[in-house]
Amino acid sequence: MTRIYMNRWFSVAYHYIHMIRNNSDGEKFIFYGTHPDIQHMSLLAADHAETEPAVTGLEYVNFCVAFCARHEIDIFIPRLHMEEIARHIHLFDEIGTKVMVCRDIELLEAMMEKDRFYEMLGGKDLVAIPEYRVVNTAADFKKAYEQLSAQDMKVCFKPTKAEGGNGFRMIDNDLDSLGELFSYVTVSTTFQRAYDTLALTEQFEDLMVMELLEGPEYSIDCISTAKGELITAIPRRKSEGRLYLLEDVPELQAISERIAEALRIPYAFNIQVRYNQGIPKLLEINPRMSGGLYITCLSGVNMPYLAVRSIMGKPIEPPEPQLGITASFVEQALIMEARQFAK
Numbered sequence: 001m002t003r004i005y006m007n008r009w010f011s012v013a014y015h016y017i018h019m020i021r022n023n024s025d026g027e028k029f030i031f032y033g034t035h036p037d038i039q040h041m042s043l044l045a046a047d048h049a050e051t052e053p054a055v056t057g058l059e060y061v062n063f064c065v066a067f068c069a070r071h072e073i074d075i076f077i078p079r080l081h082m083e084e085i086a087r088h089i090h091l092f093d094e095i096g097t098k099v100m101v102c103r104d105i106e107l108l109e110a111m112m113e114k115d116r117f118y119e120m121l122g123g124k125d126l127v128a129i130p131e132y133r134v135v136n137t138a139a140d141f142k143k144a145y146e147q148l149s150a151q152d153m154k155v156c157f158k159p160t161k162a163e164g165g166n167g168f169r170m171i172d173n174d175l176d177s178l179g180e181l182f183s184y185v186t187v188s189t190t191f192q193r194a195y196d197t198l199a200l201t202e203q204f205e206d207l208m209v210m211e212l213l214e215g216p217e218y219s220i221d222c223i224s225t226a227k228g229e230l231i232t233a234i235p236r237r238k239s240e241g242r243l244y245l246l247e248d249v250p251e252l253q254a255i256s257e258r259i260a261e262a263l264r265i266p267y268a269f270n271i272q273v274r275y276n277q278g279i280p281k282l283l284e285i286n287p288r289m290s291g292g293l294y295i296t297c298l299s300g301v302n303m304p305y306l307a308v309r310s311i312m313g314k315p316i317e318p319p320e321p322q323l324g325i326t327a328s329f330v331e332q333a334l335i336m337e338a339r340q341f342a343k
Contacts, residue, residue, distance in 0.1 A: 004308070005032040005073040005097075007064060008052060008080040011041035015294035016304040018045055023305040032071055039336055056081070061088045068097040075100065075311055079288055083109055100267045100311050102287045107263060111287050114208055115160045121282070126258045127273065128281045132210035134160060138199035144209035145171065145191055154212035157194070159205060169194065170212055213283070215275025218249070220256050221289075221296040222271065223306045226313065228264025230257055231306065233271075234321050236296045244292070246299050246325040251280060259285070268293075268307040298327045 004020070006013050017031050033046035036054065043049035048071070053063055061084050068076055076092060077100045078085050085092075086101045086108050102108045110116040115134045122129065131153060133144035141157075148155050159167040165187070172188040180186060198204060222233045233256035237245040256271060263285075270290035272283040289304060290296075297303055299321035309316050 001028045001030055002074045002308075002312070003030045003032065003072060004075045004077060005034075005064075005068060005071065006042070006046070006077045006079070007033070008035050009033070009042040009077075010079070010291050012291050012294055013042035013079075014045045016289060019294070019297060019302050019304045020308055021045075023302060027305075029308075032067075032073065034067065041334075044334060044336065057084060058088065061085055061091065065091045065095065068092060069095045073097050075308065077289075077307075082287065083112060098311050100288075100307065102265055104264070107265070108287060111285050113160050114158070114284055115206065117285070118282075124262060126262055127255050127271075128279050130210045130213060130276070130281045130283075132208050134206050134208055136203050136206050138195055141198050141207065141209060142195055145195075148209065148211055151211075154214065155191075155209060156212040157207050157209045160208050161205070211276065213274035213276040213281055215278070217274040217283075218252060218272070218280070219290055219292055219296075220252055220271040220273070221293050221303060222256055222260065222265075222269050223303055223310065223316075224260055224264075224266055224269070225310055225316075226266050228260060228266050230260035231310070231316055232301060232303075232319050232321065233257070233260075234296050234299055234301065234303075234323070236292060239326075242328045244295050244327045246296065246321070246323050246327060248323040255280065267310050268303065295327050295329065298325060299323060 021029055031046040032048045033043045034050050034052040035043055036052050038049065038051045055063060060081050064076065064085065075098050082101050085099060086103060086105055089099060089103055092099045110120045118129050118132065131148060131151070133147065135141045135144050145155055156168065156170045168187055170188045171191050171194065173190050175188055175190050217238045219236045220233050221236065223231045225231060233253055235247050235249050235252045237247055239245055252273065255273065259271060265287055268289045270286040273280040274283055289307065293303055301319045301321045306316055
């Protein structure tokens with residue numbers, strides 16, 4: 001029976017645990033999870049759950065090592081603090097726990113900082129990079145905005161260190177403030193509003209000011225071997241509302257193959273691109289299972305389980321995903337009081 005530990009994951013870990021558990025090979029797993037919130041949805045599917053301490057850095061790594069040792073964990077699938085965990089990967093090697101993380105520290109850290117990653121990919125001809133500037137003062141923000149606008153580009157900005165859509169804003173100088181107040185919450189703002197806010201401080205954390213990509217957006221969910229050899233890549237296009245399209249896009253398949261061959265990211269990763277004027281440009285690469293992977297699995301490919309087989313060193317036949325699928329999701333009511341959690 002293989003023991004798997006997942007730390008402070010998104011709520012979608014609930015789906016991934018069930019997918020791994022309900023595999024077609026009949027492999028048996030026991031799941032362990034930790035989170036600061038003991039009632040977090042990510043823990044509901046786990047067999048054993050505990051509360052995480054409010055610590056960071058090496059102290060957090062030591063907590064994870066001790067947890068793995070105490071529960072004789074075979075596979076650790078981290079989300080939080082992947083960089084720190086990778087820096088001290090030898091501590092897990094010493095207790096026999098395999099960690100689903102990229103061991104290339106330079107690459108891993110670059111993927112966490114978008115500007116560094118763009119610089120790393122520059123000149124490699126793997127995927128087009130959007131026009132961007134990195135700023136940390138209001139004056140430089142204004143300069144970057146004016147430079148991109150002068151090229152007839154719409155402009156957006158986002159922290160260089162951010163997960164998902166955190167901190168992302170689109171600049172729209174035609175916003176109707178009153179209409180905005182009575183409408184849905186928006187990620188749009190005017191240049192003046194953003195500038196005035198940023199000018200409140202002498203210097204702020206790095207922002208990436210970049211061209212706004214207005215075409216279709218794709219998440220390409222990928223599974224690879226421990227050596228980073230691509231096993232499968234499935235594009236998922238975000239459509240209107242909650243609709244997603246699982247599509248066969250040779251251009252995106254080629255991008256996935258080039259990135260996998262050049263970077264050798266192991267196990268599970270996600271490439272996000274968005275088109276602008278017919279050209280797919282890189283948004284970011286997440287070196288982990290993506291938040292929407294459970295939708296991609298409607299292609300008939302159990303990607304979380306393939307990632308587990310990969311780290312276990314078991315052979316994997318390249319799957320044949322069913323594409324041309326329109327997919328969505330609905331909420332599901334679950335009873336939280338049905339089990340006792342460790343405190």
